[in-house]
Amino acid sequence: MVISERRRSNEVVGDLMLRALRNRIRGNVILSDDPQYEAEREVFNAGVTKRPAVIVQVADAKDVATALAFARMHDMPVAVRGGGHSTPGYGLVDDGLVIDLSLRKDVEVDVERQVALVGTGLRAGEYVAATEKYGLVSPVGDASHTGLAGLTLGGGYGWLSGKSGLVIDNLLAVEIVTADGQILRASENENADLFWALRGGSGNFGVATTFEFKLQPLTQVLGGLLVFPYARASEVLRAYRDLTATAPDELTSYAVLATMPDGMSIAAIMLCYSGDIAEGEQVIAPLRAMGPVADMVQPMPYSGMTALTEDMAPMGFAREDVWMNVRGLSDETLDTLIKLAAPERSHGSAIIIKQLNGAASRVSPSATAFPHRNLPYSILPLAMWPKDIDGSPLIAWVDEVEEAMAPITGGVYVNGAHSHPSSMVYGANYERLARIKAIYDPENLFRSNENIVPAE
Numbered sequence: 425m426v427i428s429e430r431r432r433s434n435e436v437v438g439d440l441m442l443r444a445l446r447n448r449i450r451g452n453v454i455l456s457d458d459p460q461y462e463a464e465r466e467v468f469n470a471g472v473t474k475r476p477a478v479i480v481q482v483a484d485a486k487d488v489a490t491a492l493a494f495a496r497m498h499d500m501p502v503a504v505r506g507g508g509h510s511t512p513g514y515g516l517v518d519d520g521l522v523i524d525l526s527l528r529k530d531v532e533v534d535v536e537r538q539v540a541l542v543g544t545g546l547r548a549g550e551y552v553a554a555t556e557k558y559g560l561v562s563p564v565g566d567a568s569h570t571g572l573a574g575l576t577l578g579g580g581y582g583w584l585s586g587k588s589g590l591v592i593d594n595l596l597a598v599e600i601v602t603a604d605g606q607i608l609r610a611s612e613n614e615n616a617d618l619f620w621a622l623r624g625g626s627g628n629f630g631v632a633t634t635f636e637f638k639l640q641p642l643t644q645v646l647g648g649l650l651v652f653p654y655a656r657a658s659e660v661l662r663a664y665r666d667l668t669a670t671a672p673d674e675l676t677s678y679a680v681l682a683t684m685p686d687g688m689s690i691a692a693i694m695l696c697y698s699g700d701i702a703e704g705e706q707v708i709a710p711l712r713a714m715g716p717v718a719d720m721v722q723p724m725p726y727s728g729m730t731a732l733t734e735d736m737a738p739m740g741f742a743r744e745d746v747w748m749n750v751r752g753l754s755d756e757t758l759d760t761l762i763k764l765a766a767p768e769r770s771h772g773s774a775i776i777i778k779q780l781n782g783a784a785s786r787v788s789p790s791a792t793a794f795p796h797r798n799l800p801y802s803i804l805p806l807a808m809w810p811k812d813i814d815g816s817p818l819i820a821w822v823d824e825v826e827e828a829m830a831p832i833t834g835g836v837y838v839n840g841a842h843s844h845p846s847s848m849v850y851g852a853n854y855e856r857l858a859r860i861k862a863i864y865d866p867e868n869l870f871r872s873n874e875n876i877v878p879a880e
Contacts, residue, residue, distance in 0.1 A: 695708060
């Protein structure tokens with residue numbers, strides 16, 4: 425009886441959507457019985473099985489306002505999907521309305537002003553390709569398939585963080601649709617409180633439809649991967665720690681402990697030097713002198729660097745991860761990570777150590793909503809498995825790594841969090857964020873995220 429009534433309710437809502445939305449939306453309205461529904465429902469984490477009632481692929485900000493009005497009218501939960509890269513699947517919601525930004529891929533480059541105006545449906549690699557042909561780029565994440573919207577609103581670590589700061593440090597303005605359907609521009613001079621909150625407060629304040637970024641000249645970087653046998657992991661991690669302690673701003677690097685699906689285990693250092701290539705060769709010379717079994721570091725365009733990790737994180741797999749911001753890398757911490765990443769414990773998965781350095785670390789934690797500027801490293805256990813097998817052992821492994829790192833964890837990055845306490849995700853900025861949330865989304869319509877509850 426309950427199933428039958430629910431099916432009838434969905435049919436009525438579906439019919440309403442057909443009549444009320446399809447004629448008012450410039451983009452596409454996709455219902456659960458449409459042929460393309462299953463394909464459009466897919467997200468990066470294949471373990472996410474949420475089934476929205478409707479997916480609205482918006483063409484512009486007016487479409488967003490129309491979709492939000494419809495959701496409010498019918499009391500439907502709302503999710504916003506940019507690149508669909510969220511591991512918890514925050515870009516989907518069961519029996520609700522998904523605002524899908526995938527049609528928003530326009531890019532306008534003002535070469536003289538070195539500014540880009542871009543749609544929020546772009547993936548990082550698409551954005552870099554569009555600006556790089558002018559010899560200009562701005563920081564994006566470290567993987568080309570990451571959605572630009574979620575990456576930016578969360579803060580945006582990437583290969584240029586040391587030289588140019590986080591993605592949000594290069595954000596000039598945002599066009600955003602708030603919960604009541606207002607289309608606003610947020611910048612340092614317009615709706616400045618909202619602009620502050622958007623830089624690290626994730627998707628809590630509305631639907632971003634356009635970003636304005638400042639660009640910088642960059643034609644190539646020195647980047648790639650140095651691979652060592654896992655047996656040398658202790659030596660490699662200590663060399664990485666020494667390198668990052670003294671490296672210039674132009675060098676951003678990660679350390680990786682991984683066991684491939686074929687069973688081969690490695691310790692590796694991924695690096696990107698965004699200054700003079702000859703100077704970069706000198707900076708990384710001590711690492712090369714260690715004798716890696718594979719040296720894939722070479723001059724390449726910035727787009728080549730962002731594509732480097734794509735094969736390491738293919739679509740179609742179920743996933744679990746967490747992104748912990750930590751206070752340092754002691755010998756004890758490194759030894760613990762090596763034990764946890766041992767092949768027999770983490771088959772097919774990896775632990776990545778990321779660096780927050782240079783320009784990104786010199787911004788005050790209160791200057792933007794992103795609070796983790798004073799935490800120099802991040803530790804990410806990443807588990808991946810075919811979606812048709814039981815992944816519970818690897819989920820437990822991610823939990824084990826998080827528990828082991830708890831004594832040195834100072835926060836959790838919003839783009840790698842899973843319903844963590846707000847004090848860990850937003851830190852001391854949470855109370856101000858909650859007050860701004862109460863202004864722009866007092867009913868908490870945007871709650872399919874690492875949620876900020878509106879202040880009373």
